Amino acid sequence: MSLGKFLTSLTFFKQLFLAIVITVVFLFALIKFLDFRTNHGEEINVPDLSKMKLEVAEEKLDEDGLEVFLLDTVDFRPEFPPYTIVEQDPKPNSKVKDGRKIYVKLNAGGFSTVTMPDLINKTFRQAASTIRALGLVEGKSKYVPNIAKDVVLEISQNGKKLKAGDKILKNSTIDFVLGDGKELFKEEETDSLTQQLIDTTATN
Template sequence: MSLRKFLTSSTFFKNLFFALVIVILFLVVFVKFLDFSTNHGEEIKVPDLSKMKLEIAEEKLDEDGLEVFLLDTVEFKPEFPPYTIVEQDPIAGSKVKDGRKIYVKLNAGGYAMVTFPDLKNKTFRQATNALRALGLVEGELKYVPDLAKDIVLEVSYNGRPVKAGDKLMKNSKIDFVLGDGKDMFKDEDLDSIPNNEQINDSIE
């Protein structure tokens, strides 16, 4: 039989039809297999990882078919235990597909250390602005007699004097001794000031 007659014969069309059916069936089975293996259409609710240690979060997410990915360690937040998760993306309650990575940030192990500035003889306002910029906190205030009002005379932490260059943890409370501005010249100070007669005598 010639090729031309074969291509126009009923046998060729039957074989072509069966071949197309087999290809279609294969494609259907393949798509179903992909849907099953990738949990197509199935979503997983992201758990709340807040305040969890990274190892515990890894175990929990692994059970749900998810992964954890550590992005960074953030500055210490006292409302979270050290080295626990403080942020996550996607957030808790989100719906994601199987195998999705959950990005997290960990709390630092404690407050960072800062270098204490020179506050002596500065105004209390200047001193508190400098403290807040470093993450320190003003504590108790004590006023003592002095000519200048609200001038920093002494600073201390936990009863220990603090000087410029000392290292302290952020959020430390700094106590101040300030001038009250009420100290006046004493009688002996006034006696030491020459009067007009003394000035005239000295001129003569």
């Protein structure tokens, strides 16, 4: 049979139709397989991992078909237990696909230490700004007679006097002893009274 007659024969068209059907079925099966592998159209609700230990979060996410990835450890936050998750991305209740990584940050095990700078003879405003920048807390201020007003004369923590170079924990409360700026005036008043007494004695 010549090629021309074969291409116009019923046998050719039957084989062509069969090939088309097989191709369509194969493509349909391939698409369904890919949809199954990628969970096409299916989304997972991201759980809230806040305050969870890392190993607990790993088990939880594994059950949901997700993964956890530790990014960093942050400075200690007292409102969270030590070594628990404080931040996550994506956020809780976000919709994600199966296999998505959830990025987390852990709380430190406790407050880190800072070195006390030299705050003596600094103004209270300067000292307060410095301790806040170090992660410390401004406590009580006590005024005592001194020529310099609002100048730091002494600093302490829980009644213990501190000096430059001391190591203390972040979030510690620092108390201040400040000058009231009145000592000069007291000295001037004393000198004036002394002079008045001398003048009175001389007149008598």
